[in-house]
Amino acid sequence: MDPPTPPTTTPPSADPSGAPTHRDLIASAAAQVQRLRSRDGGSATGQPAAPTPSPGALPGYRIVREVHRGGQGVVYQAVQLTTGRHVAIKMLRAGPFAGGAELARFEREVQLLGQLEHPAIVGIIDRGAAAGSHFLVMDYIRGRSLDAYLASAKPTPRATFDLLASICEAVNAAHLRGVIHRDLKPSNIRIDDDGRPHILDFGLARSLWTGDSPGEQGSATITGQFVGSVPWASPEQAEGIAPRIDVRTDVYSLGVILYHALTGRFPYSVEGPVRQVLDRIASAEPARPRAVCAACDDEIETILLRCLDKQPERRYQNAGELARDLRRYLAGEPIDAKRDSTVYLLRKHLRRHRVGVAIAAGFLGLLFAGLVLSLWLWRTSETHRISAEGNLGKATAATIEAAESARQARQEAARAERVIELLVSIFRAGDPKMGGDRHRSMPDLIKAGASKTIARLDADPLAQASLLLAIASIHRSLGDLAEARALASRALDLRRAHQKPDSRGVAEAASIVGEICEDAGDLAAAEEHFRLYHDIVKSRTNPGDWHTAAALQRVLRARRDFVGLEKLVREHIDGARGSAHGDPVVIAMLHNFLGEALDAQGRRHEAIAAVRHALSLLSDPPPAYAEMPWALKNNLAWLLAQSDEFPEARTLAADALALRRSHLPPDHLDIASSLFVLGFTELRAGDKAAARPLLLDAHRIRAAALPPDDERVVEAAALLAECGEARP
Amino acid sequence: MHAGEEQLISRAVAGDVAALTSLLETHGPRTAGTLDISPKWRTHVTPEDVMQVTYLEAFVRITDFVSAGPGSFGAWLRRIAANNLRDAIKELERAKRPHPDRRISTHQESCVELINLLSAGGATPSGITARAEAVSFLDSALARLPDDYQRVIRLHELEGRPVRAVAEHIGRSEGAVKMLLARAREHLREALGSRSRFLSS
Numbered sequence: 001m002d003p004p005t006p007p008t009t010t011p012p013s014a015d016p017s018g019a020p021t022h023r024d025l026i027a028s029a030a031a032q033v034q035r036l037r038s039r040d041g042g043s044a045t046g047q048p049a050a051p052t053p054s055p056g057a058l059p060g061y062r063i064v065r066e067v068h069r070g071g072q073g074v075v076y077q078a079v080q081l082t083t084g085r086h087v088a089i090k091m092l093r094a095g096p097f098a099g100g101a102e103l104a105r106f107e108r109e110v111q112l113l114g115q116l117e118h119p120a121i122v123g124i125i126d127r128g129a130a131a132g133s134h135f136l137v138m139d140y141i142r143g144r145s146l147d148a149y150l151a152s153a154k155p156t157p158r159a160t161f162d163l164l165a166s167i168c169e170a171v172n173a174a175h176l177r178g179v180i181h182r183d184l185k186p187s188n189i190r191i192d193d194d195g196r197p198h199i200l201d202f203g204l205a206r207s208l209w210t211g212d213s214p215g216e217q218g219s220a221t222i223t224g225q226f227v228g229s230v231p232w233a234s235p236e237q238a239e240g241i242a243p244r245i246d247v248r249t250d251v252y253s254l255g256v257i258l259y260h261a262l263t264g265r266f267p268y269s270v271e272g273p274v275r276q277v278l279d280r281i282a283s284a285e286p287a288r289p290r291a292v293c294a295a296c297d298d299e300i301e302t303i304l305l306r307c308l309d310k311q312p313e314r315r316y317q318n319a320g321e322l323a324r325d326l327r328r329y330l331a332g333e334p335i336d337a338k339r340d341s342t343v344y345l346l347r348k349h350l351r352r353h354r355v356g357v358a359i360a361a362g363f364l365g366l367l368f369a370g371l372v373l374s375l376w377l378w379r380t381s382e383t384h385r386i387s388a389e390g391n392l393g394k395a396t397a398a399t400i401e402a403a404e405s406a407r408q409a410r411q412e413a414a415r416a417e418r419v420i421e422l423l424v425s426i427f428r429a430g431d432p433k434m435g436g437d438r439h440r441s442m443p444d445l446i447k448a449g450a451s452k453t454i455a456r457l458d459a460d461p462l463a464q465a466s467l468l469l470a471i472a473s474i475h476r477s478l479g480d481l482a483e484a485r486a487l488a489s490r491a492l493d494l495r496r497a498h499q500k501p502d503s504r505g506v507a508e509a510a511s512i513v514g515e516i517c518e519d520a521g522d523l524a525a526a527e528e529h530f531r532l533y534h535d536i537v538k539s540r541t542n543p544g545d546w547h548t549a550a551a552l553q554r555v556l557r558a559r560r561d562f563v564g565l566e567k568l569v570r571e572h573i574d575g576a577r578g579s580a581h582g583d584p585v586v587i588a589m590l591h592n593f594l595g596e597a598l599d600a601q602g603r604r605h606e607a608i609a610a611v612r613h614a615l616s617l618l619s620d621p622p623p624a625y626a627e628m629p630w631a632l633k634n635n636l637a638w639l640l641a642q643s644d645e646f647p648e649a650r651t652l653a654a655d656a657l658a659l660r661r662s663h664l665p666p667d668h669l670d671i672a673s674s675l676f677v678l679g680f681t682e683l684r685a686g687d688k689a690a691a692r693p694l695l696l697d698a699h700r701i702r703a704a705a706l707p708p709d710d711e712r713v714v715e716a717a718a719l720l721a722e723c724g725e726a727r728p
Numbered sequence: 729m730h731a732g733e734e735q736l737i738s739r740a741v742a743g744d745v746a747a748l749t750s751l752l753e754t755h756g757p758r759t760a761g762t763l764d765i766s767p768k769w770r771t772h773v774t775p776e777d778v779m780q781v782t783y784l785e786a787f788v789r790i791t792d793f794v795s796a797g798p799g800s801f802g803a804w805l806r807r808i809a810a811n812n813l814r815d816a817i818k819e820l821e822r823a824k825r826p827h828p829d830r831r832i833s834t835h836q837e838s839c840v841e842l843i844n845l846l847s848a849g850g851a852t853p854s855g856i857t858a859r860a861e862a863v864s865f866l867d868s869a870l871a872r873l874p875d876d877y878q879r880v881i882r883l884h885e886l887e888g889r890p891v892r893a894v895a896e897h898i899g900r901s902e903g904a905v906k907m908l909l910a911r912a913r914e915h916l917r918e919a920l921g922s923r924s925r926f927l928s929s
Binding site: 022023025026027028029030032033034065066 | 741743745748749752753756757760776779780783784786787788791874875876
């Protein structure tokens with residue numbers, strides 16, 4: 001290959017008119033392109049970029065031609081010399097792999113995809129480094145992008161469904177390996193000459209984009225940034241909430257692809273400024289497919305709208321579910337999406353119940369109940385969902401460890417199927433439309449369904465364990481804690497007997513047992529199990545793992561072990577600071593807990609400093625945590641009032657109260673909490689007249705929502721008595 | 729068809745600037761001669777305007793060129809030139825309609841959307857974050873365009889100067905600026921699209 005020739009230097013225009021000649025114009029164009037090329041390659045590789053690498057630059061490959069030059073690097077078509085196989089080589093800029101950790105993470109995903117060997121996923125078959133750039137080698141797919149294919153081949157709706165089902169199945173196979181695409185769009189799906197789909201760039205978006213690796217479960221890395229390609233983006237991407245991106249994000253994008261393939265348009269207009277389009281994705285209802293597409297019937301519409309639900313929990317929970325419904329539709333069978341309402345209501349119930357349970361915990365921490373819950377409920381529900389559905393989604397660390405071979409992956413899929421089968425049969429039994437007996441109690445239904453299925457799983461103790469955990473969490477949500485604990489403990493024993501003692505699976509079961517013990521008030525047992533979880537998880541991932549932090553902190557708080565709590569929180573703060581994802585939200589929250597632990601030990605000044613620091617970290621909180629500064633202000637006011645710093649306490653408490661009043665329903669417990677702190681401040685400052693109405697209001701709200709002997713009702717009544725108010 | 733032309737073409741496709749320069753010097757003036765500019769627009773756009781952008785495009789796009797035998801290079805170049813002329817006239821006609829800037833079709837990861845994002849976006853925290861992100865995003869994508877394209881995008885799209893002012897500033901006709909803008913947007917869209925997954929680099 002010839003090295004690039006320097007730009008032709010042309011003498012100034014010889015045209016007597018002074019207008020530039022063709023020669024000038026060509027030379028100018030040549031010079032511009034040449035400058036661009038040297039800039040292009042120079043920064044990344046430290047040497048001017050040749051249009052294609054010189055022979056031997058990529059050992060083992062012969063470059064055929066340049067296919068595409070873009071932001072992430074250059075793609076070449078090449079031949080692998082040992083096999084003669086046609087490959088695409090993507091030369092990446094150094095940027096994404098600047099750190100060794102990113103590279104390691106990326107390599108892990110490459111490895112996982114490599115093991116997958118799914119015919120419809122274009123995996124990475126090799127990687128290496130040349131001249132300072134990393135390159136990836138993947139199969140070269142002859143064919144067209146999905147949209148080009150649909151436009152020219154014009155398949156029937158049924159053929160389109162069939163094709164999309166195959167795509168969903170492929171995506172699901174990667175999901176089972178814990179790899180989320182997060183940038184699915186027609187241009188990333190190529191259809192070969194035989195009409196078979198091939199999905200490109202799997203895992204690239206996730207690992208290169210955010211540095212948010214599957215191993216670091218739920219670490220909130222980047223928020224407020226848009227990730228993905230606009231028209232196919234999910235609401236959670238449009239809102240820039242990175243921690244909420246999971247397998248269901250891909251389900252959404254698949255829904256948009258399907259919608260567009262069938263109707264020829266997007267679910268909402270994607271014209272206009274990006275901000276507006278993102279807002280539409282986040283909040284506009286999709287146009288009803290039947291209104292815009294003659295071939296769409298009620299069931300297709302149900303499938304599409306289920307994919308496109310704004311709330312991930314109301315979508316298909318993975319691409320496999322979507323694929324199954326597409327297949328069911330093609331076979332003329334009833335689709336699963338029709339059961340949406342029942343499943344959703346049950347899920348909602350589970351969540352609601354969890355909120356009720358957690359609200360009973362803690363005093364100062366209570367101010368954060370909603371917040372803490374929003375953080376770890378997600379993870380808890382994830383853990384449960386995963387145990388119910390076979391290690392999908394965000395608990396990818398578990399997936400990565402568990403899915404070490406294709407055989408295991410198949411086993412897991414089969415296990416997931418059985419668990420889903422059971423759950424579905426339970427839901428079905430409770431769904432009057434399905435002809436089940438709605439009057440049977442939920443525990444009866446579970447027992448009936450479970451005993452049969454568990455017995456069938458005798459040969460597969462790990463599947464048994466997953467199922468036991470799923471059923472335990474249902475029992476727990478229904479308040480049958482003894483049964484829940486027995487089942488979860490059995491699951492923990494099974495996992496201990498059949499998995500490594502420090503495996504993620506053991507940790508997960510321990511955490512669930514711990515939560516049930518906590519619910520049941522057996523705090524010693526809860527602590528023991530949380531410690532087990534904590535020790536396992538700490539040894540292998542981010543020590544700031546919030547799930548453990550929250551659970552263990554809760555128990556220590558409930559046991560009033562504030563010295564232990566301080567030590568633990570400080571450890572978590574160090575961990576969170578040390579990790580690459582020192583999320584200010586998490587660090588702020590930890591400082592708040594530190595404040596609580598210090599205050600309980602009588603070290604109020606240190607406590608004030610800790611909470612003040614927390615507040616300073618959140619001058620501009622991500623939208624999902626907009627409420628957090630209100631709670632911090634309230635806490636700080638509480639501490640300051642107790643230190644007789646009334647003016648500042650008053651300002652902060654009044655501020656928190658005003659913010660909460662303008663955003664929350666009038667009888668919200670958080671409002672009562674702000675009223676209480678402000679009332680306390682006025683009372684201690686000596687203004688009983690100002691304190692009385694505030695405390696009356698706080699007491700009224702609390703008494704209406706809480707049992708009469710609840711600490712919060714009692715403390716409000718006590719302060720009212722100090723105001724001279726007769727006990728209300 | 730010259731005997732050596734096929735050889736020149738393959739060298740050009742492989743990135744040899746001198747080879748492409750030589751090909752363009754042969755085919756460019758002929759291509760300019762084939763441009764049919766209606767009298768209505770002759771004061772707004774000249775064949776040189778069209779060829780300026782066409783040459784730039786030829787250098788940027790040459791790696792995509794697949795020879796289909798004798799004459800295919802000339803046909804390819806004529807096609808680029810004709811597209812450029814068509815776009816210039818389309819833009820000139822569009823300018824007569826109300827709110828020309830709002831009529832730009834924004835599709836997929838169109839750069840125009842991003843530019844709108846820079847000027848709109850509101851003052852919400854997420855808007856500001858997104859905007860800061862978009863600015864660095866756009867900057868890095870712009871850096872991957874030839875200078876002429878960068879310049880018109882910066883002057884017109886980012887600094888908001890009218891096309892006429894841009895034309896005066898760079899000493900070109902309005903038609904040429906419109907054409908440069910059309911091509912620049914196209915390349916920017918590609919650069920943005922391909923970078924969309926690599927923003928954090």
